[in-house]
Amino acid sequence: MSASGVALRSRGDAARDASGDLATARGAARPGxxxxxxxxxxxxxxxxxxxxxxxxxxxxxxxxxxxxxxxxxxxxxxxxxxxxxxxxxxxxxxxxxxxxxxxxxxxxxxxxxxxxxxxxxxxxxxASPQGLLEVYLEDWPRLGESVLRSLWLLATGYALGAAAGFVAGVALGWSRAIGYWVHPVLRLIGPLPATAWLPVAFFVFPSSGSASTFLVALAAWFPVTVLTWSGVAGVNKAYYDIARTLGASQAFLVLKVAVPAALPQVFVGLFMGLGASFSVLVVAEMLGVKAGLGWYLQWAQGWAAYGNMYAALIVMALMCSGLTTLLFKSRDRLLAWQKGTVRW
Amino acid sequence: MVGATSRQELSAAGMALEIEGASQAFQLEGRPLPVLDDVSLTVRPGEFVALLGPSGCGKSTLLRLLAGLDAPVAGRVLGDGAPITAPDPSRVLVFQDPTLYPWRTVRANVALGLEARGLLRSHGHRIQEAIDLVGLTGFETAYPHQLSGGMSQRVALARALVNDPRLLLLDEPLGKLDSLTRLSMQAELVRLWQRSGLTALLVTHDVEEALVLAQRVIVFSPRPARITAELVVDRPYPRHRDDPHLVALRREALGLLGLAD
CATH class of the missing domain: 1.20.1270 (Substrate Binding Domain Of Dnak; Chain:A; Domain 2)
Incomplete structure (x- = not known):
């Protein structure tokens, strides 16, 4: 009897709570x-x-x-x-x-x-706010072109570097022979800042454009490689045993087991690579390429046009955070299964 | 209990096993560490055999040999008379951890074997059958992190059964479950085995579990594992834990493991 009383009371509470929730929900949905x-x-x-x-x-x-x-x-x-x-x-x-x-x-x-x-x-x-506005209103063709050039260089370099890093990381994690040859090279060369290669790159590559693409790619390549590799190497060995007993081929083990299991780590590498390639991009444009936001910054400083410089910095910040947001969105889509297990 | 139609619906028949003088050793800090010592065992098609022994004695190693994941250093392991050299979907292994792929839904996890062999199109209907069989209807789109331990282990079981195996290798699959889930899963394992007619080998260190589930209990010594005794459990299913015959066998088994008081 007491049990039923409790049940009754709790049911009444629940009803009242529900109506309260309803009221607040309505209040939130239609605020005055x-x-x-x-x-x-x-x-x-x-x-x-x-x-x-x-x-x-x-x-x-x-x-x-x-x-x-x-x-x-x-x-x-x-x-x-x-x-x-x-x-x-x-x-x-x-x-x-x-x-x-x-x-x-x-x-x-x-x-x-x-x-x-x-x-x-x-x-x-x-610079004063109206000074910045003046820059945007009067120098927008040059600033716009710089943004487009920087975006193109970043997109090509980052895509190449990330793709190469992903493939290299999977190969390193998967094959002992590849690991034997590539690991020492990676250890030695990887940690060098990509900008240190600037003189060599501008000498080796036929144009300053291809040289900077290479440098941007190199900057993205290293973190993506290392984190993909550690992700693949860290995959639970039992996942492979399971797939093998169920008749999986080598290709299946790589593409359907190792890669998806390593994907969270790959994304960490992609985030780090984006930051690294962005800073290399700016340096490369300042020193070699006569276009892009880095060049615009350099040019504005040369003329002591600090208003232009601040204007370019703001554009640069917006561009970088926009790209990061894009990467976050694609990660959330690809790694939806992680929701609730891993928090960033 | 065993209907002819339900038998057909899953598997043709169980696999016969012969283990002849199998030994296995691992390298540990440069020295060989023997884990299996001259084990010989014959299992009839459709039999349910439990391998009972202390933790870490090498029973799991025997299952890995039967699954084809490892090769013995000496002796032979035969399935239906043919040497077992590589993994094959007709012999499936269920581990103590469910080891579901966290990036796949329940349905995609169960589909794994069919997908790996390119049979999704022709045998896709079996996925839902296997999910229904282990009682997870309605959870097809859930991700592993949303499931309880018992549910995860059911998914692991469905993932094994969808391949129409003839040999089910169970490596302490209920070891990490709470005691209530364990009891219900034991009953379900028996029902599954009876319906399908496949050969089942269960590794466990739980005497009661071995006696409730298996027709024959093989008792192993501590490492390196050697067969010390064989108990025939000739009782009908479903079995009850307080069956006097089982209680007597339990005492005997504990004595063989050196735990009699």
């Missing part, structure tokens, strides 16, 4: 206002006012355009904050960004005051 968005919108409107109203101490064009952009963003955020109830899934996605958007607006105000309005930071070394 997005307070974070409203706050961020107000900050950006304030930033627009700070940019537009006081006189610039240091005259750089584009002040009104920047103010207009800030006001536009602020207005949109205010609108999104007010219309949160009708914004659907896009609004849900935007929601967690609220605090960051507000802080970015505050940062812009501080930056604007320090540079353009009060000229507290020494000039050629620091």
């Amino acid at each position: 206002l997005w307070l974070g968005g409203l706050a961020a919108g107000l900050v950006w409107l304030a930033a627009a006012a700070v940019i537009a109203l006081p006189e610039d101490r240091i005259e750089v064009g584009r002040t009104q355009e920047l103010a207009l952009l800030a006001a536009l963003l602020g207005g949109l955020l205010l609108l999104a904050g007010l219309a949160a109830a009708w914004s659907g899934r896009a609004g849900e996605r935007l929601r967690p960004l609220g605090p960051w958007l507000a802080v970015l607006g505050l940062g812009l105000i501080g930056w604007e005051l320090l540079t353009a309005k009060f000229a507290l930071l020494p000039l050629p070394f620091f």
